[in-house]
Amino acid sequence: MRIITGKDYEKFMDEGAIPFPECRKNREELVGFVKNLRGDETIITSSLELVDLIASNFKKGEDNVLIYSETGKSLTLKEVYELRKYLDFDVRGGFPKENARTTVLFVEGKTDSKFFKAVFKKLFEFRESRSSPGNLRFIERVFERDNFDLLKREDGVYLAIIPSEGNSGVIRNLGNFLRAMDVFGFNVHRIGVAVDIDEDEKSAIASIEGTLSRFDYEKTDYGYLVGETEVVPLFIGLPFRDELIDWKKPTVEDLMLHLLAKEGLLERIRPGLKALNENLGRKLKPKDVMYLALSAYGHWGNLEGFYELFVMRSRFRNLKAILREAKLMKGIAHLAWSEKVK
Template sequence: MRLVTGKRWEAFADEKSILFPEYRKNRDELIDFVDSLTGEETVITASLELIDLIAWKFRRGEENVLIYSDTGKSLTMKEVYELRKYLDFDVRGGFSGARSETSILFVEGKTDAKFFKAVFKKLFEFKERREAPYSLRFIERVFERDNFDLLKRGEDNYYLAVIPSEGNSGVTRNLGNFLRAMEVFDFRVDRIGAAIDIDEDRRSALASIAGKLSGFRHEKTSFGYRVGETEVIPLIIGLPFEDDTIEWKKPTVEDLMLHLIAREGLLDNIKPGLKTLNKSLGRKLKPKEVMYLALSAYGHWGNLEGFYELFVMRSRFRNLKAVLKEARLIEGLAYLAGRERER
């Protein structure tokens, strides 16, 4: 299966090609059309709905590709399917040659996203931004959903996007797919951060990112790696927390929050409640359970995502910076924020 999109589609058209008009077709007609395809066809279209249906059906097999006619480069249907499913990426293109002072940060989940969003706002003077400038049309298309956060620093037009990715594997998957998309659609961002939990050990976490980059020409830098004109910055999360009421097992962003609420004094305030629950349950509490107690004690009646963002924003600057420095994250975050180095 070959799916062709872009402005220069004529170069890929022949007597066997199917020129599929994107207008005046309802979903049932699109489904019937896709059901009739055998996989031997070349379909030319600018319909995202049709692209989604074809990508889902032909997402297996390296021979099934989407060709972006403006550059003549291609993505596998599996890559197209994942770019659409996880990033809402507009695989019709239309932003070739776009350059901008922009960073992307892939994180594991929504709570991680709100934590790091607040960090950039608190420490690096970013503010939320709904509309991306014309030069970042791909950002507008990628971040249509509310759970993608687009930030802008001051008046210097430096943009940063924080994207939740469904776990460690999701972070590395999105990293690889985004790098491929930059190759095919010919656009660039300055820096991409990949924030993942240590899990087994720091070396293994770094190896998972390096493994994803093995499919690209890359080189080592002081902060991570360079792929073409874009730097990739690994951010490895893991800061063990020791407390006789808390059962710490696996590094997550909750570790950072535990250290922060301890420095801010909130942990001491809820200690009596933790000990009572320990005794009642006959076990120590998991970090996320502690977070829910902290949320309640803090008087925040929303969800954990909102609590993380609110607490980080209201924490003392020096405490937040100290936690991130101890976790060996501060320099990478500062670099993603467009600064050369944070000491």
């Protein structure tokens, strides 16, 4: 299966390609069209929805590809499927040639996303943005689906924070994203990868360098340079020890626990922690603590909202102290294009 996108699709017309007129087609017609495909066709289309449906059905096999006609390069449909949540494959042709300072940060999940969103807003004066520069328009405008956060600072720096599916999802998205930049001919300046140190930092470094081995790269003071894009790792590993809490491995929750302790909320809820510990007959998981803290704080939203709210209302000195202790501040400031906070 081949999907042809981009403005130079005419060169594929003499290869038996099927031009798909997506105008005025509803979803049922698209689904019916995809169901009748054998898997050996070449389809020309500028329909993101059709691309998504075909990728979902033909994501297996290295021969199933999306070809960007303007560069002649391709992504496997498996890569297309994994990137579909936030990547607009430019099927309408042409990225605007803007060069705004841009950062993309991949994180493990939505709570991680809200934590880092609040950090960048509080320490580096970012705000939510509904508009994006040309070199960020690979991201679909799907704010209503809440797939990612797009921030902007007054000096024109943009930041997209994108949740993945665990550590492996962060590393996988890094590789797929670098491939997409090569295929579609766009560029972002910095990519952050926030990963938990599940075993040790050496293992985390090895997983990143293993992905980067598919590209030409060199080391920098902050991470790695792939073409014009700098990849900046953020290794999360600040253990939190407490007799009532069952700590197993480093996560963003540990950073939140440290912040709860510094802000004094952990001691306020300690009687509740002891009561729950006795009632359950076991040590508490970090998430148990978070839900108790959420209730005690008087926040009636979800956990992601609590992370963002608590970080935003925390004291500057406490937040900066934790990020410094976790050895994250240098990388975060670099991703924010800021020398203000060291």
